[in-house]
Amino acid sequence: MGKGKPHIANTIRVLRFNAGEMTQAELAEKVGVTRQTIVAIEQGRYSPSLEVAFRIADAFKKPLAEVFTWESEK
Amino acid sequence: MTFKEWTAVTQIVGVIIVGLWLWRDVGTDPAAFATVNGAASRLVWLVAIAIAFNIAAIIVVTILVSIARGRELKDEPADERDDWVAARASRNGYVVTSLAAAVALVMLAFGTDPVLAAFALFGAPMLGGATDAVSRLVYYRIG
Numbered sequence: 001m002g003k004g005k006p007h008i009a010n011t012i013r014v015l016r017f018n019a020g021e022m023t024q025a026e027l028a029e030k031v032g033v034t035r036q037t038i039v040a041i042e043q044g045r046y047s048p049s050l051e052v053a054f055r056i057a058d059a060f061k062k063p064l065a066e067v068f069t070w071e072s073e074k
Numbered sequence: 075m076t077f078k079e080w081t082a083v084t085q086i087v088g089v090i091i092v093g094l095w096l097w098r099d100v101g102t103d104p105a106a107f108a109t110v111n112g113a114a115s116r117l118v119w120l121v122a123i124a125i126a127f128n129i130a131a132i133i134v135v136t137i138l139v140s141i142a143r144g145r146e147l148k149d150e151p152a153d154e155r156d157d158w159v160a161a162r163a164s165r166n167g168y169v170v171t172s173l174a175a176a177v178a179l180v181m182l183a184f185g186t187d188p189v190l191a192a193f194a195l196f197g198a199p200m201l202g203g204a205t206d207a208v209s210r211l212v213y214y215r216i217g
Contacts, residue, residue: 033153033154034150034151034153034155034156036076036155037153037154037155040155045216045217046155046217048154049154052154
C-alpha cells in the first residue's frame with residue numbers, strides 16, 4: 001500500500017464526472033473516508049484497501065474492475 | 075492543509091524553538107549545565123515547556139487558520155490512509171528515538187561527560203518527534 005510506484009490505475013475522475021460532477025467531498029462522504037484520501041486515490045498517490053475500493057465502486061454502482069485496473073510493470 | 079498536517083508543522087516548529095531555547099540557555103548560563111543534576115533539571119523544565127508550547131501553538135494555529143479560511147479548521151476522524159501514514163511516521167520516529175537513545179548509552183559506556191549523555195537523552199525523543207512529524211507531512215504530500 002503506497003510503497004513504490006503504484007500500478008493501480010482508476011477511473012474515479014471520469015466516474016465522478018458521469019455522476020453529475022459528483023464532488024470529491026460527496027464521494028468521500030459516501031465511502032466513509034476523508035476528502036484528502038479520495039484526492040490521493042484519484043491521483044494514484046495511495047492505493048486503497050480492498051474494502052474502500054469496493055465502497056468506491058459501490059458508490060458509482062459499478063463493478064470493481066471498471067473503477068480500478070492493474071497496470072503490469074512491463 | 076488539514077488539521078493533522080498543521081499539527082505536524084506545529085510539532086516541527088516546537089522542536090526548533092525548544093532547540094533554540096536550549097542553545098540560548100546553554101550560552102547564557104553555562105554554569106547551570108556544568109553538572110548532571112543541573113543540566114537534567116533544566117532539561118526537565120524544557121520538556122514541560124515543549125509540551126505547553128505544543129498545546130498552546132496548536133490552539134493558536136487552529137484559531138488563526140480558521141480566521142484566514144473563514145471556516146473552522148476541524149480534525150476529521152482518522153480513516154485508513156491516516157492510520158497508514160501514522161503507522162509509518164511512528165515507525166520512523168521510533169527508529170530515530172531508539173538510535174539517539176542508543177548513542178546516549180554508548181556515550182556513557184565510553185566514559186563521555188554524563189552531561190552530554192543527558193543532552194542526548196533529551197534530544198532523542200525530540201528528534202524522534204520531529205522525524206515523526208516530517209514523515210507525516212511527506213507521506214501526506216507525496217504518498
